[in-house]
Every structure is written in structure tokens, then in C-alpha cells.
Amino acid sequence: MRARARVWWRLVVAGMRESATYRLAMLGGLVANLTFGFLKYGILTARVHAGGAPVVGYSVAVMSAYVWLSQGMLGSINLFGRTALAQRISSGDVAVDFLRPLSVQTSACLREIGRGLLALAPRGLPSVAIGAGLVGMALPYGVAGYLLGALSLLLAIAVSATTVYLVGVSGFWLVETRGVQVFYMVVSGFLAGLFVPIALMPAWLQVTAYATPFPAMLMMPVDVVSGRVGGLAALGLVMAQVGWLLLTAALGSRLTAAGRRRLEVQGG
Amino acid sequence: MSTGSTVGDAVIRTEGLTRQFTRREGLRKVRLSAVDGLTVTVGPGEAVGYIGANGAGKSTTIKMLVGILLPTSGQVRTCGLEPMAERVRLSRQVGVVFGQRSQLWWDLPVAESFSILGAVHRLSPHDERARTVELVEQLEMGPFLSTPVRQLSLGQRMRAEVAAALLHRPRLVILDEPTIGLDVVSKQRLREFLRAERTQHGTTLLLTTHDMGDVARLCPRVLVIDRGRLAYDGALDGLSRVVGARRVLVVDLDEPVEDLTGIAHTEHLASEAGGLRQRIAVDSEATTVPEVLAAVSARVGVRDLAVEEPDIEDVVRRVYLAQAGEGQRSVGPAPGGASGGASGASGGARGGASGGPRGTAGPASGTLGS
Numbered sequence: 001m002r003a004r005a006r007v008w009w010r011l012v013v014a015g016m017r018e019s020a021t022y023r024l025a026m027l028g029g030l031v032a033n034l035t036f037g038f039l040k041y042g043i044l045t046a047r048v049h050a051g052g053a054p055v056v057g058y059s060v061a062v063m064s065a066y067v068w069l070s071q072g073m074l075g076s077i078n079l080f081g082r083t084a085l086a087q088r089i090s091s092g093d094v095a096v097d098f099l100r101p102l103s104v105q106t107s108a109c110l111r112e113i114g115r116g117l118l119a120l121a122p123r124g125l126p127s128v129a130i131g132a133g134l135v136g137m138a139l140p141y142g143v144a145g146y147l148l149g150a151l152s153l154l155l156a157i158a159v160s161a162t163t164v165y166l167v168g169v170s171g172f173w174l175v176e177t178r179g180v181q182v183f184y185m186v187v188s189g190f191l192a193g194l195f196v197p198i199a200l201m202p203a204w205l206q207v208t209a210y211a212t213p214f215p216a217m218l219m220m221p222v223d224v225v226s227g228r229v230g231g232l233a234a235l236g237l238v239m240a241q242v243g244w245l246l247l248t249a250a251l252g253s254r255l256t257a258a259g260r261r262r263l264e265v266q267g268g
Numbered sequence: 269m270s271t272g273s274t275v276g277d278a279v280i281r282t283e284g285l286t287r288q289f290t291r292r293e294g295l296r297k298v299r300l301s302a303v304d305g306l307t308v309t310v311g312p313g314e315a316v317g318y319i320g321a322n323g324a325g326k327s328t329t330i331k332m333l334v335g336i337l338l339p340t341s342g343q344v345r346t347c348g349l350e351p352m353a354e355r356v357r358l359s360r361q362v363g364v365v366f367g368q369r370s371q372l373w374w375d376l377p378v379a380e381s382f383s384i385l386g387a388v389h390r391l392s393p394h395d396e397r398a399r400t401v402e403l404v405e406q407l408e409m410g411p412f413l414s415t416p417v418r419q420l421s422l423g424q425r426m427r428a429e430v431a432a433a434l435l436h437r438p439r440l441v442i443l444d445e446p447t448i449g450l451d452v453v454s455k456q457r458l459r460e461f462l463r464a465e466r467t468q469h470g471t472t473l474l475l476t477t478h479d480m481g482d483v484a485r486l487c488p489r490v491l492v493i494d495r496g497r498l499a500y501d502g503a504l505d506g507l508s509r510v511v512g513a514r515r516v517l518v519v520d521l522d523e524p525v526e527d528l529t530g531i532a533h534t535e536h537l538a539s540e541a542g543g544l545r546q547r548i549a550v551d552s553e554a555t556t557v558p559e560v561l562a563a564v565s566a567r568v569g570v571r572d573l574a575v576e577e578p579d580i581e582d583v584v585r586r587v588y589l590a591q592a593g594e595g596q597r598s599v600g601p602a603p604g605g606a607s608g609g610a611s612g613a614s615g616g617a618r619g620g621a622s623g624g625p626r627g628t629a630g631p632a633s634g635t636l637g638s
Binding site: 003006007010011014017018021022092093095096098099100101102103261262263264265 | 289327331334335336337338352355356357359360362364366369370371373374375376380383384385387388389390416
């Protein structure tokens with residue numbers, strides 16, 4: 001058990017160090033996050049002001065929290081669908097991954113989680129700090145709120161890793177996964193609640209969104225951290241995230257086992 | 269422990285191992301056999317060179333041995349384990365280097381990759397440090413240990429790759445084209461290391477290569493695979509007799525002359541430019557290149573010369589032709605002896621097709637194997 005924890009932690013750290021190499025890319029990401037953050041802030045708070053009262057629980061402060069938290073998380077969750085696994089399948093390098101005494105899924109996801117955790121420092125915190133500092137936002141109540149928020153954030157990064165892994169694993173069948181990737185990119189951000197809070201969507205779209213793992217990657221942690229959803233309901237959201245994590249992980253594991261049997265290593 | 273208690277202590281054992289691929293050719297689907305009825309046994313501590321032309325099935329075999337690729341039919345046991353089902357357990361006992369693929373973390377320093385792999389293989393921190401120090405020293409990796417992998421030269425990277433594959437002291441080390449693209453010095457250094465590793469730790473070695481030098485310096489036993497079938501399994505001596513016969517002397521002459529035939533232990537292969545350049549196959553067993561050169565010089569002045577060493581493709585073809593010379597064997601998978609002795613692969617039906625323009629000079633069938 002301890003040995004396994006050591007391996008897992010080592011892989012998370014490896015993912016962090018890998019993405020730490022590309023500092024300029026992080027700065028670029030931060031600038032983009034902030035730019036779009038102010039854009040979103042302008043449009044969405046205008047909607048709240050126009051109504052003259054909070055819209056489905058969204059006051060200006062809560063809306064601001066939604067904007068800056070969701071922008072801050074963009075570097076940590078994968079809404080693009082690009083995975084190292086897909087690349088490694090199409091180049092054949094995945095052969096090397098199968099030579100290690102590790103599940104290919106586990107190592108791919110831990111690496112992705114490491115990457116996501118690292119991005120919190122140079123992209124997540126500054127986005128939130130700058131946004132909140134300039135326009136203000138709602139914050140969690142008390143220690144329990146922060147703890148549950150942190151847990152929810154961590155789960156979001158994990159769900160993102162296990163979900164985007166499913167895009168990568170489709171490469172065992174498709175070899176070239178660009179089509180799946182683009183589809184994922186188009187759908188994931190929208191259903192995760194990146195552009196508009198899910199609560200503002202029409203009812204049928206809300207149902208559709210919550211039938212996918214995407215809200216667990218963004219909307220749920222934002223709701224928990226911003227305190228828009230509190231108490232037992234917040235705990236419920238975290239449980240839902242756990243559910244999605246288990247479901248996507250199980251599906252990924254099943255697909256890896258099946259896909260591996262039909263793997264033809266590309267490129268000799 | 270091992271579920272394959274019946275297979276004894278063989279490190280590799282395959283029986284009728286076959287892998288087919290479906291390929292689309294236009295509208296038709298074609299089934300190709302990459303590996304066809306391979307039966308082979310490799311014992312502990314052996315060093316085996318696995319050679320064959322491009323596309324002969326070497327890499328496909330390796331992928332089945334380590335559980336990356338599912339065999340279409342036949343049996344395979346590696347370290348007594350079923351590779352596909354027991355991949356994780358097997359990977360603790362096997363180290364693999366794919367010459368053209370990296371198992372290092374591209375963006376991280378070399379040392380970091382070793383430390384991650386140490387954790388992955390669950391070496392104790394002390395063991396990991398000791399082994400890393402050993403490998404760094406033997407492969408002279410000190411100067412680039414803190415360099416990110418993507419900035420290494422090819423020679424440096426290959427040394428790091430080999431170290432990464434051997435970090436957990438595997439019982440079986442499989443190297444797929446480990447010296448590809450390396451200069452002479454780097455090749456030599458790598459070979460010396462592998463030889464020392466085998467002597468010290470009793471590691472079993474399976475090596476695929478296009479470089480006969482690798483085989484000659486590392487592998488007492490050779491397997492030749494041709495179009496998925498085992499064409500030769502035996503001592504390197506037997507093979508080098510076949511191979512040695514194919515050194516080709518190319519001479520540029522002062523003036524065009526008739527074909528240089530009739531020189532002892534040689535065969536005239538071709539004349540170019542009306543006889544200005546001639547190619548002569550030399551039987552290295554019976555004569556030497558200087559002797560042949562002297563004989564040529566006695567007839568006509570030599571302006572320039574080159575000696576062509578046999579390449580793997582040629583070796584495979586020679587093995588094949590020699591087999592065809594043994595007589596028409598029945599078509600079927602090779603019986604596959606452990607070591608020593610040629611195991612007959614398919615008959616000579618394809619031998620004619622692969623003959624090529626060089627003719628059929630060379631030793632007779634008796635040179636194969638023992």
C-alpha cells in the first residue's frame with residue numbers, strides 16, 4: 001500500500017515537473033484566462049444588473065466568483081481533449097507504457113493530474129487573485145467550506161483526467177482520434193458550464209449536462225468553492241464527483257483491457 | 269509463484285507462435301503473417317542474436333514476448349509467465365530497449381527518469397541509489413545526468429535508455445536495434461557494457477540488430493527469421509561461415525578487361541563499365557582479400573578497391589539458399605531445437621525467388637549449424 005502510494009505520488013510529481021518546463025506557455029495561458037475572464041465578467045454581471053435582483057442565486061459577487069474560479073481552473077482541467085495517450089498510440093510509443101509494472105490508465109491519469117495540480121499555482125491562483133482583487137467575489141464560509149472546496153477542486157482535476165483518458169483510449173480502435181477530440185472539445189466546455197453557468201441554461205439542457213461527467217469537472221467545484229451551493233447540498237455535489245470519478249475510471253479500465261488486445265503498435 | 273511450472277526454467281519458450289495482421293490493399297483485405305509458427309527456446313544466461321531483414325517479424329516477436337501484442341495462435345511463455353495475462357508481473361523481470369522509442373521522460377533530466385523508474389519498479393531508495401551509481405559509472409553517464417532527455421545526443425540517449433531498461437536488474441533483457449544510428453565508439457561502449465552485465469549478473473540477452481558486429485561481439489547463438497519463419501537457429505560460427513563467404517571485393521581497374529574469373533576460392537559476380545569495375549565474391553574460409561587482390565593485380569593494374577561486408581539481408585538470403593541446397597524440405601513450422609543445430613524452416617520453394625542477381629555461390633549445405 002505504501003509502495004503503491006509512493007509510485008503514484010512519484011508519477012504525479014513527474015507530471016508536475018514536466019509541465020513546469022514550459023513556463024512561457026503558462027504565462028500565455030494566464031493572460032488568456034484573464035482576458036476572457038473580464039469579458040465573461042462584463043457580460044454575465046450585466047445580465048444580473050439588468051434583472052435588478054440575483055438570478056437563480058447569482059448575485060454579482062457570486063457571478064464574479066463563478067467567472068474567476070472557472071477561468072482559474074481552465075489550466076488544470078482538460079477541455080481540449082488532447083492527451084499524451086492518443087499521441088503515443090498513433091506514434092506507437094504506447095508500447096513502452098506497457099513495459100512498466102503499472103496500469104497504463106493509472107500512469108496516464110496520474111500524469112495528467114500532476115499537470116493539473118501544478119497549473120493551479122501559476123494559472124489558477126493568479127486568475128482568482130487578480131480577478132477577485134479588481135472586482136471582488138464571494139468566498140467560501142469557514143474552514144469546512146475551504147476544505148470541502150479543496151476536495152472538490154481535487155476531484156474535478158481527477159475526473160477531468162479519467163474522462164479525457166476515454167478520448168485517448170479510443171485510439172486503440174481509431175488510431176487517429178482527432179475527430180473524437182474535436183467533438184469532446186466542442187461539447188465539454190459547454191456542458192461543463194464554462195461559458196454560462198448551468199443553472200442559467202434551459203431545463204432540458206441542464207438535464208443533459210448533468211448526465212455527463214463535464215459539470216463534475218468545473219460547475220460542481222465552482223458551486224462548492226463559491227458557496228453558491230452550501231451545507232449538505234455541497235456535500236452531495238462532492239459525492240456526485242466521486243461517483244463520476246469511479247464511473248469514468250471503471251469505464252477507462254474496461255476499455256484499456258479491451259483495447260490492449262487489439263493494439264497494433266504503429267511504426268514498427 | 270510461476271503458473272508455468274511445466275516449462276522448466278526456460279526464459280523464453282514459444283511454440284508455433286503466430287501473429288497475423290489484416291491490411292487493406294485497395295478494397296481487398298489481406299491477411300499477412302508477420303510471425304509464422306515460431307518455435308524457440310532460450311535458456312537462462314544465453315545471449316541470442318535475433319536477425320532478419322526489415323519486416324521479417326523480429327519486432328512483432330518481441331512484442332508478443334513481452335505482452336504488448338496478442339498472438340493470433342501458438343504458445344508463448346516468458347520467464348515462465350503468460351505475457352498478455354501476466355504483463356505486470358512479467359515487466360518486473362524483463363527490461364526492454366526499443367532503439368527508436370524512448371522510455372525516458374522527455375522533458376525531465378535523465379536522473380529524474382531513473383528515480384521515477386526506480387519508484388515504479390519499487391526498488392528501495394538504497395537499492396535504487398546503488399544501482400543508479402553502478403549504471404552511471406559503467407555507461408559513463410555522469411556528464412549528462414542532469415540534462416533534460418530531449419537535449420541528449422543520440423549516443424547519450426541510447427546509453428540512458430539501456431540504463432533505464434536495466435535499472436531493476438531484469439532476468440531477461442531484450443534490445444531491439446540498440447545500436448541503430450550510433451557511431452563506432454558508442455557502439456563499442458554499449459557492447460562492452462552489455463557483455464559485462466551478462467557476465468556479472470547472468471542476464472539473458474535477446475538482441476535484434478541490423479549490425480552483424482553486434483551479433484559477432486555479443487551473441488554466441490543466432491536466430492535468423494525470414495518472412496516470419498525461423499530460418500536458422502544455431503551457433504554463430506555456423507552462420508559466419510555462410511556469411512563470411514559473401515564478402516565482396518570491388519576493384520576499379522586501370523583498363524577494361526575480361527571478367528576476372530578463375531581466381532581460386534572466388535566467384536566473379538559482375539562487371540561494370542565494360543570491365544573497368546568488377547565485383548568478386550571472396551570465400552573468407554579458404555582465402556584472404558589480399559591474396560585475391562594479388563591475383564587480380566597480377567593480371568591488371570588496380571586503381572581502387574573496396575570490400576563490402578555482408579549485410580543482414582544478404583545473410584538471410586544466404587541462409588535460405590544454403591537450406592534450399594540441403595534439399596527440398598517439407599513445408600511447416602520449424603521443430604526448433606534449444607541451441608545448436610539448424611532447425612529447418614520451410615522448404616526451398618521461396619529460395620529461388622529470393623536468389624536475386626548475385627547467383628548462388630558459397631558454401632554448401634553442410635555449413636549450417638553444427
